[in-house]
Amino acid sequence: MAEILRYDRVDIAYNGRRVVEGVSFDLNPGEILGIVGESGSGKSTVIKAAMGLLGPSGQVTRGDIYYKGKDLPDLSPAEMRRLNGPELGMIFQSAGASFCPIRTVGSQLYESMTEHENVSKADFTNRACDLLRKIGFEDGPRILNSYPFELSGGMQQRVGIAAAMLLKPSILFADEPTSALDVSVQKQVVEEMLLVRETFGTSIVIVTHNIGVIGTMADRVLVMKDGAMVEYGTTRQVLEKPRKEYTRMLMAAVPRLKR
């Protein structure tokens, strides 16, 4: 199976200071990759680089990120804008905060969609409600007519996933999508992302410090520390038989419920 995304010895620097060094991995269609590490390990920076979200001070200084044969860091901003959305989708830690507070959710989803394709309002509403139904919301129209603050934190996060999925991207990047949520809601969001993969065959890269989330979702895991890769392997191997001392320490520090 040909990979859809390939990182090849990627270095990333902010203001000339290297923060990520030599990260390589590949992602197959429909695969879920989990990236774990402590704060400051560079895990979020790694996925921001793919979408060109490093900001003016950040840069990929060495290595390549291939998406379907295109080298992402070499693309112009205009080309990147065409990819972001219909090809590469992103969900953030607080989806609620990434919506505009004074406009309804529906009007914002409509805007993001018209940016990439010609679509009528009625057509949009049908497609949006259809998608919302597929990911478990029965009352699509009500959600589209809501303002972000009228939805609970968990709902906002799930709508954030819907917003990213509306354009049917082939890869979904998720940066700590469950960290701000209570455990019961966390489980819903995880189940929703799994449903998205099942329904659309989307590949997912999820960055989190929550090992429980990784254990439930990911096929493969990349462990990072201080900007470098520590270990990369199948979820089972990394979580149960870690090869590196650091991974062992990290796994031992995770509080596990004894049932």
Add this chain to the structure above:
Amino acid sequence: MQPILKVENITKVFRGSGGAPQIPDSSRRRLRQRQGGPGRPDFTAVDHISFELLPGECLGIIGESGSGKSTVANLVTRLTDPTEGRVMLDGQDITNLRGRELRDVYRKVQMVFQTPTESFDPRRSLGDGIGESLRNRGMSAGETRARVAELLQMCGLPADFAGRYPHQVSGGQCQRAAIARAIAIAPKVLICDEATSALDVTLQKEVLALLRTLRAELHLSILFICHDIALVQQFCDRVLVMYKGRIVEQGAPDDVIRNPQDAYTRRLIESIL
């Protein structure tokens, strides 16, 4: 055994805008339009709960956001005034204390908060923060300095951290300093409100080990508020499960987790990944 902390039937109602001052009808209609509703109703954050903390015990409180766990912490430390009920500390009713008497309460109860960096004054050094309670008690500057160095070392930090500012240390180091500040005055009760939640798992483990050591050395009683049930299972002797302002279940953590009696507790435990 006499409980060190006893909470009886305590209730906290946050007043909504429903019963707000009288406004003439005409302008009220305009206000209503602007707010899009008839004002917020009252909210009962803590609803008639009672519990005891025994000397040397570590009692955990778990529950989802909005269940009232932090309000309980604020009530027992008198940072919020209760609407109803009583808080007894070491046999003394502290529910209505003010001024000097209330300050004396903080010789017996100290707190460790969730965000260590924000719990220190950004313009003053960690040493100033840790030594403040000692200086207030009348300790000389020299003695305080020596004691602060000792406290820092007890909490696993080098003594020269006294001269650093909160932004100059990492989150884990800052939380150690916050613990040093809390134990400076030798309190009997330590309230930890999500004290390890902002930390990475590796640091969380270290801070927990520190709390465990201090608890044994100083015979502390700890009220440990936390949303991580696995952590409470490791650390606490007993646990209260809160839901919508009430205690829905309590007992030894292993019993509650392996054999939950309440429907909410069952749902909570099933949703842990």
